[in-house]
Amino acid sequence: MSNPVSTQDLTIKDILEFGATAWSETEIVYKNERVTFSQFKERVSWLAMGLTELGVRQGDVVAVIDWDTMRYMEAMFAVPMMGATLHTVNVRYPPEVVLYTMKHADDSYVIVRDEFLPLIEKFKDAFSFVKGWIVYSESGNRPNSALPNVRYYDDLLIKTHFDFPELGEESVAMVFYTSGTTGMPKGVWFTHKQIALHTMVLTAVGRLPPLNVNPDDVFMILVPLFHIHSWDYPQTVMLSGNKYVLSGKYDVENILELIRKEKVTYTATVPTVLYMILNHPRIREYAEYLRGWRVVMGGAAIPRGLALKAKEFGITVASGYGMSETHGPVTVAFFSDRVSQMNENARLNYALTGGRPLPMVRIKVVDTEGRELPHDGRSVGEIVVRAPWLTEGYLKDPERTSKLWRNGWLHTGDLGVIDEFGYVTFMDREGDAIKSGGEFISTLILESVISECHKVGEVAVVGVKDEKWGQRPVAFIVKAGTLEEGDIGSCLEDAVKQGKIQRWWIPDKFLFVEALPKTSTNKVDKKELRKLI
């Protein structure tokens, strides 16, 4: 039953076409710019014309070095739709790491925000592999640059229709880098097909409780465009029809102003960002604009204290689980029919697990021999995943690729449990978990319990070597008011009585710090914390 007729490939071109026609008047907003989806499609065409004229060809890699801006959004569509690959450079890496990733990815053209020019110019000679630089400035001034072959972004645009090629769905759309515990960051890439599938599934799941997304919702995604292409939300809104607010370089004051001004109702981010928002000194002034806001968070577990604080403001939170290699969320804490019938407190507990696998995702926890562990909510193992949109591997790194994909499953290096209803709880990164007296202590659960104690701001727990027990927990705490070690001690004794933790989980030491060190994607940097002990 087969004939040599090709059916249509899944490409980003069709996703943009749907958005630009079905939601032609829906806006993308960045600072003073308001561009409708149909105008956006035109601008994508203009950029593609310009890049083609500059020399960009199918198979080339084009890098972007910028915050979350309108120009970045344009490149996110134009470059892959031309058949080139977009390298979304992590601007929070140290300069030499940025250089390493750009060289490793074979970037031949680079779109760079003027603010990052000094960084680039410092390494000018090392960038000889770059064929052309496109500089973008919000000042309106054409920046002077010592770089060779510099073009100004706005001069590059050619205001005419670009006829995007028909690409195969296996064409590589995006590449970016992710940090491991050792060595230089590793490149992961995603194809048009993978982005299209992930986008369709996110659209279908977004409508489920407690997120309940509908076309009237206004999205502001606070996962940077350089990090897993903001979990594919730029593509997702083209299907779901939501106004999309870009916030540039993340700044809490500006974020709050945008929530108020643009009536933002839906955000995806990491818990640290929500923590910073809710702890802003003038947060009470924005309270009325936060009611009804839905925030889905991944990258780390949501501490219960943060969830309760969000609830006070009338904010609905839900967790997701994923990583760069899994293309962002593979589980989201939507409510299954059973969970929907539970009481409010139980539903909140489920919202704070990593969530349930999305459609077409297979997930299991396995022991060190790769045997599947039971869905009992207790058996801790490594989380392994299969899905049609996971990265096929690490760029030019067959060794780590085969380690990632051993036995046909993507090995996350994360420890977790799965309960009887299929909800996955992320317990720890393999290296972060504490093994004390032969038993696991989940630093994430412990942090969540400490976060509920009065006057605790942020908290992070790491393990230290112990002669007797192997390892023992130490807690780093940022105070949110007057707080002493004894207060936390008695708070945790209560938690033991309530059965939330075991008594032997109580940290041996509490260290009060001004702030917790963060990684380039705003997660707590436990490597740095361990150095402080």
Added chain:
Amino acid sequence: MSNPVSTQDLTIKDILEFGATAWSETEIVYKNERVTFSQFKERVSWLAMGLTELGVRQGDVVAVIDWDTMRYMEAMFAVPMMGATLHTVNVRYPPEVVLYTMKHADDSYVIVRDEFLPLIEKFKDAFSFVKGWIVYSESGNRPNSALPNVRYYDDLLIKTHFDFPELGEESVAMVFYTSGTTGMPKGVWFTHKQIALHTMVLTAVGRLPPLNVNPDDVFMILVPLFHIHSWDYPQTVMLSGNKYVLSGKYDVENILELIRKEKVTYTATVPTVLYMILNHPRIREYAEYLRGWRVVMGGAAIPRGLALKAKEFGITVASGYGMSETHGPVTVAFFSDRVSQMNENARLNYALTGGRPLPMVRIKVVDTEGRELPHDGRSVGEIVVRAPWLTEGYLKDPERTSKLWRNGWLHTGDLGVIDEFGYVTFMDREGDAIKSGGEFISTLILESVISECHKVGEVAVVGVKDEKWGQRPVAFIVKAGTLEEGDIGSCLEDAVKQGKIQRWWIPDKFLFVEALPKTSTNKVDKKELRKLI
């Protein structure tokens, strides 16, 4: 950027897995049987075990001859998930055509409802290609049959877990037959990947206005399982989590009872079925249960008179456009952002067009030379389509396949227009359109206008040869009360004044009939009507 790591294929197995775990307590209902999605997954396993024991292997074709029942639903998942192909036999075809399709599809095993046994037994000797018969009876009695190798469905089930194989996404899941204007029906088939993609897109679009599907909605699909697998709704509910009501052999009284009893809120069907429902003599008794019901209709244009009648009952209707070859709907009349802002009357007009292309669908109208016509709402051409889930061709018929797929586009043989907002209006089947004095008359628009006239029940317009004009329209009308030709004449004069039709569109003849002949899929049979003139 490629490594030899396989990413996961799109198969029905993962769709069922999602439904059985995310919506484990959601029910499929047929008569007195209420089976939760998780129980359903078990039953699918039992059937697969039984079929395997019987001898069914990957690549075999298994036929089902039944109305919309629980057993049919089980086969819809079990057979494709085993790697075999399900042939959904059109039971409304004449016996010799049923035989033709079963022989043509190489059916090796057949699941048959006892009611159809006499039909089969009559052609017993011609069915020598069938290796095994599985008879299903609701009476609880094991039927006596003259057929060789007969097994009773309930005896076949083996109550243990079946380990479904990992299939390639190009594995053929379903095959069924569609009637053309000439010759025997043609077989069209769909792969796991195509069903998975169509299912994901339908799930994502279902939530948009005016359909606004959410997990609380109760589905009763009145497109038979044998016809385009009920537009993939059995698979779609596994993602969207909706209770699924099966209505057996369609009977208006039973349908109304099910709407009341099961609190049905969402239906997909053809206009004729909604017409029969709303014209049931006891319809007023059910009025309170119809309020809020959403009905999406394809297969034919929705006459405006029917839409207005539906509105009186508080029913929301929306049109879709598609055909067997396109895997059911490729357009649905969801509201784009522009249409959402229009007034109620304009929104109703848009709900009655064929709708907008779904995500990943490309659609255009072309002239006889294949040139694309403008989106001006006036230029009539043949509707041609591309999408990732269209049939690759007609089974064992390369000639008609290449005609269907000429120039890389699926040629529907339907005439239509596209307006500036991308909404497609289906005007006529190519053979049904009337060309009078060199100009097109759309029988569908004309029927819609006549349907609005007082006391008109059903209406169908066909063209007759005319010496002077080439063709002239004749209308067949089923009265819904006392009605004379003059009444319709003056009603159509009003329509001319209101600009709804041209004066020369008014039919030359009105023929009153008791009922309109219908095809096996409940569309008006215009071939039969033409014979009456």
